[in-house]
Amino acid sequence: xxxxxxxxxxxxxxxxxxxxxxxxxxxxxxxxxxxxxxxxxxxxxxxxxxxxxxxxxxxxxxxxxxxxxxxxxxxxxxxxxxxxxxxxxxxxxxxxxxxxxxxxxxxxxxxxxxxxxxxxxxxxxxxxxxxxxxxxxxx
Numbered sequence: 001x002x003x004x005x006x007x008x009x010x011x012x013x014x015x016x017x018x019x020x021x022x023x024x025x026x027x028x029x030x031x032x033x034x035x036x037x038x039x040x041x042x043x044x045x046x047x048x049x050x051x052x053x054x055x056x057x058x059x060x061x062x063x064x065x066x067x068x069x070x071x072x073x074x075x076x077x078x079x080x081x082x083x084x085x086x087x088x089x090x091x092x093x094x095x096x097x098x099x100x101x102x103x104x105x106x107x108x109x110x111x112x113x114x115x116x117x118x119x120x121x122x123x124x125x126x127x128x129x130x131x132x133x134x135x136x137x138x139x
Contacts, residue, residue, distance in 0.1 A: 037077045056134070058130040060127075063124075071095065074095060074128070080092070094128070094129045099127035
């Protein structure tokens with residue numbers, strides 16, 4: 001019987017892969033991006049994300065939950081921006097530990113949801129809701 005995967009090893013492998021992939025993906029014009037403020041540097045940090053806009057909210061699920069760097073940045077400063085279809089929207093991010101992230105993934109875009117489930121480690125998923133402000137802000 002094969003050994004179950006080591007969660008820490010999977011986390012390190014996936015994050016190393018994502019660092020390289022995200023450097024390319026964040027430059028794609030149609031890619032949805034979440035911009036947080038670095039909790040140490042104070043600099044803008046852009047992370048490609050998948051999710052869905054529903055009214056004045058944008059929903060996403062973090063595959064590493066509290067371990068994700070953008071989640072740590074949101075904890076320090078919940079003011080964020082989300083680029084959806086090439087437009088930037090300012091908003092406030094809310095971490096929702098009581099939401100069922102796997103049920104939430106069933107309501108989000110299918111390919112992204114598959115990737116989040118595949119790359120995530122254990123039960124560490126975390127739902128994030130961004131309350132979008134009405135006006136578009138510059139890029």
